Amino acid sequence: MGKGDRRTRRGKTYRGSYGNSRAHGVQPAVAGAKETVTKSAAVKKAAPKKKSA
Numbered sequence: 001m002g003k004g005d006r007r008t009r010r011g012k013t014y015r016g017s018y019g020n021s022r023a024h025g026v027q028p029a030v031a032g033a034k035e036t037v038t039k040s041a042a043v044k045k046a047a048p049k050k051k052s053a
Contacts, residue, residue: 005011012022 001008001010003011003014006015006017007021009021012019018024
């Protein structure tokens with residue numbers, strides 16, 4: 001157990017990886033809170049091609 005152990009939080013921090021031992025960006029659930037709605041990414045239209053003479 002320690003820095004070299006991939007299963008512990010300290011090992012994950014040392015290696016710079018994430019997983020069950022070191023969750024990334026997960027917020028604890030709050031009772032009575034609304035579920036957040038995520039919007040899909042806007043699709044960017046391709047620029048019209050220039051006509052060559």
